[in-house]
């Protein structure tokens with residue numbers, strides 16, 4: 190029986206995790222749109238009207254018209270449409286059309302992803318239409334963060350998780366961003382977080398925002414690269430859980446197409462959502478039932494589950510990322526973001542075990558290299 194419900198935002202706590210810093214925030218969507226600027230581009234195709242493509246017509250015009258036909262009117266920001274009309278964007282335009290029309294059968298999902306993707310590229314970001322992952326310019330512009338991301342992409346487990354977003358069956362897409370105004374854009378209880386994964390609230394896009402705010406203790410640019418690696422896999426694990434939750438909620442056909450339970454849902458709808466998990470993703474169902482539903486248990490179902498079941502994934506990813514870490518180092522690193530007083534798996538450690546882990550994390554923080562310096 191559900192009595193109340195809470196929204197969980199998810200984050201990677203900084204090192205040392207401190208007991209009172211229970212990530213238990215209020216909803217604060219702020220998907221941080223990066224709109225604006227762009228380089229304009231030329232307008233040679235801008236007058237193209239949204240009509241059926243004309244066979245044999247000039248390729249440029251035909252492609253843009255096809256895009257107009259495929260997307261809802263005005264779905265694409267005028268400036269982005271103009272930017273896409275440039276002859277320099279013909280290859281991109283073809284990729285987008287292939288992606289929507291031939292690879293995804295005109296699905297609404299693929300259209301929304303493409304719109305976000307084109308806008309991200311216009312702003313200098315990077316889009317992988319294969320894996321359905323967008324790397325925002327805010328993230329890409331931090332070369333040292335990008336270096337770790339690219340190194341992690343060679344780690345099979347990390348890459349496998351990313352690939353879960355690429356299948357034709359995938360309901361969710363993923364976007365990596367960095368926020369230099371992390372503190373002012375969300376509750377200050379997150380100032381210690383290196384990153385945050387925002388559930389898909391308005392669409393099927395899961396946004397992972399990294400904290401690059403110099404005014405916060407969580408600023409990931411101040412942390413060793415291995416912390417960035419841990420944060421990346423930690424957030425991708427959250428994203429994977431969100432993806433499954435979105436999948437469950439859509440499969441249940443309760444007229445819910447996002448995870449926006451903060452704004453729209455009644456307790457009954459939230460109950461339906463949790464029940465939808467039972468049939469598809471029992472592990473997540475189990476943890477949400479045990480923790481977020483049960484008012485007498487600590488909250489934070491995702492972190493409870495990760496601490497109990499996913500630390501081996503983190504350790505294996507670290508092995509792939511850099512085979513030189515010792516077992517003790519990987520053990521300690523796997524607790525980053527999870528070594529909080531309210532996490533049951535952490536509570537189950539002895540005081541000496543906790544102290545050893547925290548000391549090792551601190552030691553790594555002090556001596557391991559940070560490519561951002």
Ligand SMILES: [Zn+2]
Nearest residue numbers: 199200201526
């Ligand atoms: Zn987290």
